[in-house]
Amino acid sequence: MNYITLDLEWNQAYLQQALSVQKRIGAHLHGEVIQIGAVKLNEEMQIIGSYSMIVKPRFFCKLHRHVRDLTGITQSMIDHGTPLPEAAESFRRFCGKDFVLLTWGPDDVPMLRENMTAHKITSEWLDCDYDLQRIYSRQREGGAQKQRSLEFAMEALGVEQTLPAHDALNDAYFTALVAQRLAVAEGVRDYGERGEQYLLDKTYGDADIGERGYEGVEEILASPEARQETCPVCGGPLATVDKVLHGRGHRYRTLCHCKTCGDLFLTLKVFPNHDGTHRLRKMLTVADPAECEVYRKKLEDAAAKRRRRPRRRRRSSAGKEAPATAE
Numbered sequence: 001m002n003y004i005t006l007d008l009e010w011n012q013a014y015l016q017q018a019l020s021v022q023k024r025i026g027a028h029l030h031g032e033v034i035q036i037g038a039v040k041l042n043e044e045m046q047i048i049g050s051y052s053m054i055v056k057p058r059f060f061c062k063l064h065r066h067v068r069d070l071t072g073i074t075q076s077m078i079d080h081g082t083p084l085p086e087a088a089e090s091f092r093r094f095c096g097k098d099f100v101l102l103t104w105g106p107d108d109v110p111m112l113r114e115n116m117t118a119h120k121i122t123s124e125w126l127d128c129d130y131d132l133q134r135i136y137s138r139q140r141e142g143g144a145q146k147q148r149s150l151e152f153a154m155e156a157l158g159v160e161q162t163l164p165a166h167d168a169l170n171d172a173y174f175t176a177l178v179a180q181r182l183a184v185a186e187g188v189r190d191y192g193e194r195g196e197q198y199l200l201d202k203t204y205g206d207a208d209i210g211e212r213g214y215e216g217v218e219e220i221l222a223s224p225e226a227r228q229e230t231c232p233v234c235g236g237p238l239a240t241v242d243k244v245l246h247g248r249g250h251r252y253r254t255l256c257h258c259k260t261c262g263d264l265f266l267t268l269k270v271f272p273n274h275d276g277t278h279r280l281r282k283m284l285t286v287a288d289p290a291e292c293e294v295y296r297k298k299l300e301d302a303a304a305k306r307r308r309r310p311r312r313r314r315r316s317s318a319g320k321e322a323p324a325t326a327e
């Protein structure tokens with residue numbers, strides 16, 4: 001597994017522009033990403049790659065003078081930048097398959113996700129981000145939530161400021177140098193829940209703490225624990241609108257709807273226990289419209305794939321609905 005330190009620069013809107021964009025897209029955009037900078041480290045914490053991309057904004061196209069003064073990025077640079085959908089895809093390719101994201105502070109990944117949602121592209125794959133500032137606080141300051149600046153941590157850890165700050169690549173590079181001086185693997189392992197976005201997060205069948213584990217995926221998907229019939233927010237009935245979609249690895253997802261709270265994703269993840277059985281982690285999150293669209297598309301693709309497949313009788317599973325697969 002690789003570590004990717006990520007830093008973004010984003011443009012802020014002039015007030016009138018912000019209001020008109022908000023009206024147009026029906027959502028509040030806190031800023032628009034104009035540079036993505038990232039550095040890749042391997043498990044030995046050696047730097048093995050870097051990434052920098054200037055992004056052309058679509059909503060806040062006029063560069064705010066404060067942003068220009070702070071970052072040195074010019075109007076002409078962003079005018080000739082790469083549109084976010086392509087930039088996000090190339091960044092995804094840079095990240096590869098097995099990685100976690102490290103950012104300094106909690107803001108970068110939510111900002112990128114918000115931007116991607118405004119472009120109606122899926123940002124699920126960013127769901128592996130860890131705030132290195134929090135890891136730093138725990139390991140260096142006894143857990144005090146002091147929100148130290150990157151510059152502060154660099155000085156405390158003896159990292160010399162050799163390049164200008166407020167450039168996404170430089171800041172990602174310095175974040176990488178700080179990460180090299182922390183116990184990152186341990187920090188990620190002991191991180192606890194990332195963010196507060198889970199409306200429900202429960203684990204069942206954890207044999208490692210003495211519960212009875214499940215035999216396998218089929219038993220898990222058929223179990224009452226894999227379903228969710230009430231909304232954890234309002235307590236009202238929760239309708240499952242679609243079949244369970246099988247995602248990458250042992251990850252299953254279904255879209256649910258609460259009349260009061262809207263669309264929610266029920267995500268099931270299956271993990272092996274040490275005794276060879278399995279446990280289930282069940283999560284509910286608010287489903288954003290872009291992710292719903294992607295989900296529906298995958299569901300259609302999976303249905304089309306099933307139709308193309310020659311029919312085979314499987315007596316043993318007669319009457320059982322097999323989960324649809326995607327990816």
Ligand SMILES: [Zn+2]
Binds near residue numbers: 232262
């Ligand atoms: Zn509800």
